[in-house]
Amino acid sequence: MSLRAAFSARESTGEILFESESMLDRPRLYWQCRRGMLELDILLQGFLDAKFDVLTTVEQHAFIELLDYPDAILLEYMLGRMIPTDQRIANVVTQIRTPVAS
Amino acid sequence: MTIPVRKFDTLVIGAGGGGLRAALQLAQAEANVAVVSKVFPTRSHTVAAQGGMNAALANVSPDNWHWHMYDTVKGGDFLGDQDAIEYMCRAAPRLVVELEHIGVPFSRLDNGKIYQRPFGGQSQNFGGEQAARTCAAADRTGHAILHALYQQNIRAKTHFFDEYFAIDLIRDNDGCILGALVLEIETGEPLIIQAKTTLIATGGAGQLFRTNTNARINTGDGMAMALRAGIPLQDMEFFQFHPTGIAGKGMLISEAVRGEGGYLVNGDGERFMERYAPNARDLASRDVVSRAVATEIHEGRGCGPNKDYILLKVDHLGADVIRKRLPGIRDMVMTFLHIDPINQPIPIFPTAHYTMGGIPTNRFGQVVVPQQQGAEDIVPGLYAVGECACVSVHGANRLGGNSLLDIVVFGRAAGNHIIEYLKENRYGRTVVAQHSIDTALAHLARWDQRSQGVSNETVDGLRNELKAVMDHYCGVFRTEDVLRTGLDKVLKIEQRLQNVYLKDHSKIFNTARIEAFELENLVDLALATVASALARKESRGAHMRMDYPQRDDVKWLKHSLFFKGGQLDYKPVRMKPLTVEGFSPKPRVY
Numbered sequence: 013m014s015l016r017a018a019f020s021a022r023e024s025t026g027e028i029l030f031e032s033e034s035m036l037d038r039p040r041l042y043w044q045c046r047r048g049m050l051e052l053d054i055l056l057q058g059f060l061d062a063k064f065d066v067l068t069t070v071e072q073h074a075f076i077e078l079l080d081y082p083d084a085i086l087l088e089y090m091l092g093r094m095i096p097t098d099q100r101i102a103n104v105v106t107q108i109r110t111p112v113a114s
Numbered sequence: 115m116t117i118p119v120r121k122f123d124t125l126v127i128g129a130g131g132g133g134l135r136a137a138l139q140l141a142q143a144e145a146n147v148a149v150v151s152k153v154f155p156t157r158s159h160t161v162a163a164q165g166g167m168n169a170a171l172a173n174v175s176p177d178n179w180h181w182h183m184y185d186t187v188k189g190g191d192f193l194g195d196q197d198a199i200e201y202m203c204r205a206a207p208r209l210v211v212e213l214e215h216i217g218v219p220f221s222r223l224d225n226g227k228i229y230q231r232p233f234g235g236q237s238q239n240f241g242g243e244q245a246a247r248t249c250a251a252a253d254r255t256g257h258a259i260l261h262a263l264y265q266q267n268i269r270a271k272t273h274f275f276d277e278y279f280a281i282d283l284i285r286d287n288d289g290c291i292l293g294a295l296v297l298e299i300e301t302g303e304p305l306i307i308q309a310k311t312t313l314i315a316t317g318g319a320g321q322l323f324r325t326n327t328n329a330r331i332n333t334g335d336g337m338a339m340a341l342r343a344g345i346p347l348q349d350m351e352f353f354q355f356h357p358t359g360i361a362g363k364g365m366l367i368s369e370a371v372r373g374e375g376g377y378l379v380n381g382d383g384e385r386f387m388e389r390y391a392p393n394a395r396d397l398a399s400r401d402v403v404s405r406a407v408a409t410e411i412h413e414g415r416g417c418g419p420n421k422d423y424i425l426l427k428v429d430h431l432g433a434d435v436i437r438k439r440l441p442g443i444r445d446m447v448m449t450f451l452h453i454d455p456i457n458q459p460i461p462i463f464p465t466a467h468y469t470m471g472g473i474p475t476n477r478f479g480q481v482v483v484p485q486q487q488g489a490e491d492i493v494p495g496l497y498a499v500g501e502c503a504c505v506s507v508h509g510a511n512r513l514g515g516n517s518l519l520d521i522v523v524f525g526r527a528a529g530n531h532i533i534e535y536l537k538e539n540r541y542g543r544t545v546v547a548q549h550s551i552d553t554a555l556a557h558l559a560r561w562d563q564r565s566q567g568v569s570n571e572t573v574d575g576l577r578n579e580l581k582a583v584m585d586h587y588c589g590v591f592r593t594e595d596v597l598r599t600g601l602d603k604v605l606k607i608e609q610r611l612q613n614v615y616l617k618d619h620s621k622i623f624n625t626a627r628i629e630a631f632e633l634e635n636l637v638d639l640a641l642a643t644v645a646s647a648l649a650r651k652e653s654r655g656a657h658m659r660m661d662y663p664q665r666d667d668v669k670w671l672k673h674s675l676f677f678k679g680g681q682l683d684y685k686p687v688r689m690k691p692l693t694v695e696g697f698s699p700k701p702r703v704y
């Protein structure tokens with residue numbers, strides 16, 4: 013099932029609910045971060061490992077939604093060549109692009 | 115344990131361009147087709163191909179399929195099978211038009227014809243002026259092809275098993291392949307997909323190396339499945355390296371950077387390419403530059419605290435040139451290295467890019483194995499196409515733009531052949547040998563039966579070690595000593611694999627278990643690669659032996675075949691094309 017299909021968006025409030033909390037399963041998300049391009053694997057899996065847990069719920073949901081985008085579009089976002097119009101998604105993309113302090 | 119069984123005319127393992135092109139041909143002919151993919155189909159690695167696909171359309175420069183054929187034979191250092199190469203190059207223009215008809219938006223010239231860009235190794239008139247042969251849908255060719263094929267398959271009612279992982283092939287008592295045992299990743303439940311014909315299209319194995327350009331899904335599963343089923347792997351020593359990958363990460367920095375005036379320096383600040391290629395210097399061909407970089411590092415002249423990379427300097431080009439001509443590269447470097455190439459040089463290392471070797475097939479995609487006198491015998495019911503197969507059109511070295519072509523041409527050809535096979539075998543073979551199911555199930559259960567021992571080996575740890583060993587001992591810099599050490603190390607890793615256990619035995623989305631299967635596959639393929647490389651005592655195409663620097667057509671104009679037990683065999687190259695005169699080996703100079 014696509015991750016997006018697992019959402020139901022409440023239009024009036026813009027609040028997003030998961031049909032099933034299992035969508036937040038770590039291994040499932042990990043597999044969704046396996047993509048057709050190495051660039052995306054590195055950024056998405058790295059972000060999941062390093063930062064996902066400290067995100068707010070809204071940010072976590074935005075990240076999960078982002079994973080439903082096609083690879084070619086994701087690459088444009090990740091390399092900063094395109095900016096998502098949805099502010100929540102744009103915010104999470106910025107976070108993915110920010111290096112983890114080492 | 116009873117395992118559910120689903121039955122189809124054809125099982126296609128892999129939903130990249132190769133698998134989907136074959137599936138489409140079949141579904142449109144009303145065959146009942148199942149496609150299994152470990153990731154959602156449009157996340158297959160084909161999506162990464164940006165450059166384009168070759169076809170002699172002659173829209174930009176004079177061109178014809180025969181020149182394309184010559185370039186492919188020569189590019190492959192005469193190891194390619196010339197019947198398959200002729201077939202591919204002749205079919206190319208038609209296949210491009212076909213893709214366009216199913217919705218691939220190829221870029222256009224002002225006159226409305228399909229735009230074509232020049233790529234390395236393309237010539238007019240058998241080695242003359244540069245040709246422009248590569249058709250592209252902007253820089254998203256692979257994405258466009260994959261999405262168009264997926265949509266068409268949905269329309270044609272192909273049955274998709276998304277996020278299912280294929281474990282092993284199953285067969286009847288006569289050795290005819292009848293499908294595969296697969297695992298639903300979400301539930302962890304096994305399923306037998308029984309089919310009259312099975313096509314493997316699982317892509318390449320770039321994950322064998324630490325530094326590579328491939329997506330992490332590229333673990334060569336189908337090739338390893340074939341090995342376990344007793345099928346040898348062909349020409350595994352031929353792995354294409356791109357000279358300038360981002361060090362430690364692998365992503366590709368295109369030749370365009372050196373084309374614009376970027377150059378390489380070693381740890382002493384020396385422009386070392388002058389020593390290796392006094393004329394072409396940094397613009398020498400990929401194999402020459404890769405070898406030079408590897409040699410500098412091997413001889414202790416690398417950069418950085420561990421002297422393990424080389425620097426690609428572009429800062430002298432100035433901010434304007436970099437911003438204007440190399441924006442994509444700058445984005446990439448800034449995103450992954452967090453440095454700006456306007457001020458700082460880029461650390462690079464040769465990166466593993468393409469698996470020329472694979473499952474041996476003929477030009478119909480049928481898997482062929484040697485019998486007594488080196489003949490090619492067909493494995494009934496089994497086909498392979500794409501990067502996992504070795505048909506062999508790329509020989510010892512693939513030309514850019516020929517791989518997308520390969521997957522659609524042979525995907526279609528295999529589809530057509532299967533349609534004929536199904537007509538002739540309408541009722542097919544139906545009895546899967548119980549021992550074949552038992553063997554596959556035992557393989558599946560092995561990871562769960564193993565309990566924690568004294569060792570603290572992990573899948574991640576061993577995989578990282580394997581990849582580092584392959585970088586060091588089976589990369590660009592190959593000698594007898596280096597490869598022998600590599601073989602020892604891989605054999606030890608193979609033994610240590612027995613000590614790895616899984617902490618998590620849960621079924622639901624147990625990705626650790628999937629990664630354990632992938633590691634097993636990689637270990638088998640690493641052995642095939644190192645052993646084949648150690649045996650081949652010559653330099654040809656991508657396989658460069660420092661101790662045997664010349665190509666040796668007398669002894670080595672032949673394909674290698676590696677069997678699971680470790681034996682090697684050889685078979686002749688098909689030097690005779692279908693309708694034209696063959697091209698005889700001559701020095702490969704550009």
Ligand SMILES: Cc1cc2nc3c(=O)[nH]c(=O)nc-3n(C[C@H](O)[C@H](O)[C@H](O)COP(=O)(O)OP(=O)(O)OC[C@H]3O[C@@H](n4cnc5c(N)ncnc54)[C@H](O)[C@@H]3O)c2cc1C
Nearest residue numbers: 128129130131132152160163165166280317500501517518
């Ligand atoms: C960065 C990059 C750029 C490239 N650019 C170009 C280019 O411009 N032009 C060109 O011609 N070539 C290019 N190539 C090469 C080309 O992209 C590939 O060779 C080609 O796409 C391979 O297609 P495929 O169908 O064989 O396999 P893939 O597209 O890799 O698909 C493999 C499929 O098999 C499935 N699979 C694998 N294992 C299993 C399993 N165990 N169970 C179930 N499913 C499984 C996967 O899920 C996937 O669906 C490039 C390669 C790279 C790395």
